Amino acid sequence: MISEQDRDALRASMPELLAARCGIHDLRRSFRCPSPAHDDRDPSAHYYPNDHSVHCFGCGRTWDVFSLIGELDGIDNFADQARAVADIVGYHLGEEDGQARRPYRRRYEKRKPRPLFDEPRVAGGDDCADACDHAFEALYEAGNEVGRRYLRWRGLDDQDIMAHGLGFTRVPKDIMPAFKVWEPEALGFVTIPFWDATYEHASYCMVRTISRGKVRNKEWRPAGIATPLWCEWKLSASLDVLYVAEGLIDAIALQKIVGGDVMALGGVSNAKRLAQVLYRVPVEARPRTMVVCMDEDDEGRKASDRICADLDALKVAHAVMPPYPGGAKDADEWLMNGRDSDWTYEAYGEAAGIRLYRTRWLA
């Protein structure tokens, strides 16, 4: 017999059971479903201290310590479940009316504790800052006007180019040897470096195809190197508000429009990296609020939902940006749509015989 008193004491040992058997220590945030039957990639389970239960929003199931150990170890009988829990959490049962303890057999090996978010892959390559600096100079060389013209068409002026160290190349391999780009009709490529917080080093660069004809890929990345987030360091810069855009050009456009701190995923496939990186940032260094600004399309909405769920789990306040004004599908289109109504270009100087342009916002 398990007394009522033992039953209540054991029921309250859910935190110990979760720590010992599932490696879950912080019950203030959601964690991955403890059920081996639910391959829960996102943390969707919560602990409820009022009744010491765990509920998973992914598979919809609820456990107390007895049903949970039943689930983990395949024990059906209540008395055996109670003994198993008592063993694990180190509780001495007041039993037992002379009855010998029945051994129970674990059907599963003890599972390794799983972290809330996987370790992110080390991303980026060697420092390509020098090559990016050369590309910046190349943007202002005779014969390469197409680069600045392309950027101005996207709404980006010489001040944006300088602020972000953008550049131009015809040979992406010159920027990072790992580029394997094949664009027969390309006129060249805009280089978008991934600078560190000092803007002195760049461990990664993306290039954007400029072409009058067919484009195979509008954006190219070096092959075989994991993509960091663009301005990843801003996740640990204690910012009040941090915007996260989907694409790099969108991020630059957004920074121009909102004037705040912006970072970019560099592709929706990098959505999970955001939480992986953020998870390892001390709470006080995390942004206080994030504004999620993905593209207004199915992929963008999916990425946005995923990021918001991750930010919920990490308890980072967040807002979502789309819809964009005027029905734009992304931040860059929002910027481009505002040309001559919200802003216009004005020449503000000359360098080496080249006229420089900046943006003037119209009242």
Ligand SMILES: [Zn+2]
């Ligand atoms: Zn579940």
